[in-house]
Amino acid sequence: MELMQKWVRTLCAPMAFRRQVVIRLTLAGTIISLAAAAASYAVEKRQIETSVFSMVIESAEYFKVSENRQHLAMQHGHKGSELKRLLYSSPFLAIRIFDSSGQMQAEAWKAFDTDFRSLVDDHRHTFLGTGTSHRNWLQLGERQVIQVVIPLASDEKNPVVYLEGVYPINEPLQQELDARIRNSVLFALASALVVTLLLYPVLISLMRLSIQSSNMLLDSNVELIGTLGSAIAKRDSDTDSHNYRVTMYAVRLAEVLDRPHSEMQGLITGAFLHDIGKIGIPDAILLKPDRLNESELSIMKQHVVLGQQIIANNHWLRKSLEVIGGHHEKYDGSGYPKGLLAEMIPLSARIFAVVDVFDALTSVRPYKEAFTLEMAKEILEEGRGKHFDPVIVSIFLGHVDGLFNEIGTISHERLEEHLREVTDKYFERSC
Numbered sequence: 001m002e003l004m005q006k007w008v009r010t011l012c013a014p015m016a017f018r019r020q021v022v023i024r025l026t027l028a029g030t031i032i033s034l035a036a037a038a039a040s041y042a043v044e045k046r047q048i049e050t051s052v053f054s055m056v057i058e059s060a061e062y063f064k065v066s067e068n069r070q071h072l073a074m075q076h077g078h079k080g081s082e083l084k085r086l087l088y089s090s091p092f093l094a095i096r097i098f099d100s101s102g103q104m105q106a107e108a109w110k111a112f113d114t115d116f117r118s119l120v121d122d123h124r125h126t127f128l129g130t131g132t133s134h135r136n137w138l139q140l141g142e143r144q145v146i147q148v149v150i151p152l153a154s155d156e157k158n159p160v161v162y163l164e165g166v167y168p169i170n171e172p173l174q175q176e177l178d179a180r181i182r183n184s185v186l187f188a189l190a191s192a193l194v195v196t197l198l199l200y201p202v203l204i205s206l207m208r209l210s211i212q213s214s215n216m217l218l219d220s221n222v223e224l225i226g227t228l229g230s231a232i233a234k235r236d237s238d239t240d241s242h243n244y245r246v247t248m249y250a251v252r253l254a255e256v257l258d259r260p261h262s263e264m265q266g267l268i269t270g271a272f273l274h275d276i277g278k279i280g281i282p283d284a285i286l287l288k289p290d291r292l293n294e295s296e297l298s299i300m301k302q303h304v305v306l307g308q309q310i311i312a313n314n315h316w317l318r319k320s321l322e323v324i325g326g327h328h329e330k331y332d333g334s335g336y337p338k339g340l341l342a343e344m345i346p347l348s349a350r351i352f353a354v355v356d357v358f359d360a361l362t363s364v365r366p367y368k369e370a371f372t373l374e375m376a377k378e379i380l381e382e383g384r385g386k387h388f389d390p391v392i393v394s395i396f397l398g399h400v401d402g403l404f405n406e407i408g409t410i411s412h413e414r415l416e417e418h419l420r421e422v423t424d425k426y427f428e429r430s431c
């Protein structure tokens with residue numbers, strides 16, 4: 001337990017707190033930086049493509065010169081020699097001529113290989129009207145080209161032929177484009193990093209406020225348990241210390257059973273508030289020094305349902321309903337209020353049933369004196385498989401001597417200290 005408390009104190013130290021913030025902020029900053037870089041890359045690449053396409057279209061204007069257009073539009077312009085003359089006087093790698101129906105009429109290439117030619121052939125164009133164009137960005141290995149088609153019209157309205165140009169991205173241009181993308185991505189990364197660093201003090205402040213609010217809420221909820229326990233104590237003179245003892249017994253037994261952390265909070269709140277429904281039981285019955293008759297016992301049993309009703313609408317205490325609603329169920333099905341049998345009874349309620357009866361036996365009540373430890377152990381043994389889960393009662397009996405010395409014989413003040421230690425352990429405060 002001391003090791004656990006030391007670990008919690010270490011985790012909640014200022015340096016550890018700042019380290020946690022740095023780790024989370026670094027993770028968030030990395031994600032934001034990568035997202036910004038990806039967005040920047042996509043935007044910059046799109047802008048570069050648009051810019052290059054515009055440059056290609058401007059280069060293609062060469063073919064709209066009246067004389068060149070006539071060569072292309074007229075039949076004799078499709079001859080290889082004339083087409084090559086136009087090609088070698090332009091920056092294009094290849095040009096092809098398509099008629100108005102999209103059928104290729106002629107082509108000329110400065111240089112090409114089979115794979116590259118196939119790549120160009122695989123990309124079909126949409127043959128649009130005057131004033132429009134269609135384009136593709138192609139890459140074969142490390143080689144990039146732009147494939148563009150523009151209509152050539154003889155009367156400014158109806159295209160007579162279409163010109164396809166294959167424009168190479170040369171090494172200087174490629175380096176310029178790569179540099180633009182690289183610079184844009186680096187700027188996005190740097191900007192995200194600077195923003196992340198500027199957010200650090202803001203997040204530290206906000207997280208501290210959030211942690212303070214969370215801890216205040218937790219403290220208020222823990223205090224609520226004590227307040228409700230005190231309210232029960234006003235009705236039953238022994239209930240206050242009984243609540244502390246049975247809670248500690250239940251926690252220690254659950255720890256021996258190696259129950260997970262998620263169950264411990266419900267067990268603690270349920271154990272401390274198990275008899276909260278007694279608030280609704282008349283004093284004449286609750287404080288009666290003699291045994292209750294059948295009618296009175298029926299009324300007393302209602303405290304289970306009353307307790308569930310009191311807690312039902314409290315989200316933070318809802319985990320305690322298993323103990324509050326099941327602590328009077330019996331393993332053989334003879335308990336109340338539902339007569340649950342064996343494993344149908346929630347485990348936390350089966351754990352609590354053992355310690356509740358044990359503490360009732362070893363404590364002074366208005367109607368009896370305290371039983372000795374040996375007498376209480378015998379009664380628990382007799383209830384094995386009847387009142388109690390046989391496995392749980394066996395484990396408890398194996399540890400009961402030490403637990404009784406730790407919990408059953410100490411002052412109320414020491415019980416309060418033990419309970420604070422337990423709540424600090426299982427209701428961990430934020431750092």
